[in-house]
Amino acid sequence: MTTYTVEIPEDSAVFGKTTSAFSSFGYSAAVRSHGQLFIAGTIGRRADGTIAETVEEQTEIAIRRIEEILRLENLDLTALVDVTSYHVDIRENMAGFLEAKQRLIKAPYPAWTIIGVSGLASPGLLVEIRATATYPDTASR
Secondary structure, three states: OOEEEEOOOOOOOOOHHHHHHHHHHOOOOEEEEOOEEEEEEEEOEOOOOOEOOOHHHHHHHHHHHHHHHHHHOOOOHHHEEEEEEEEEOHHHHHHHHHHHHHHHOOOOOOEEEEEEEOOOOOOOOOEEEEEEEEOOOOOOO
16 A cells, blocks of 8 residues: 655644644654545644634634645645544534634535544644545546
């Protein structure tokens, strides 16, 4: 099985100093395999490492991080086919999440599963989003 790990440049304006988390926690931001791009859970941590206070901002940051990973692979948000998001205090935070999501994600929409959780990796995190994208059929990957 041929796989390729997507490397986030250390000077990424979107990820900033948070790129150290990949090696610290031993995971890849994304892995390409068999025409699909598997994107690890992304969170609302700003490039300076701080966590955004609102679910709207956290959602926007997480989606912008996904968008940046896709850009590195010459894709955009329309390449997404399957997305799962995890939500702390789901009933309280759903409206803010949807506001940001609807502003950034346009048709054709990916399949999207929304799951409520009791907590995420760091205190203050309200949403985490993982995704799978596909490459165009004409691409030889």
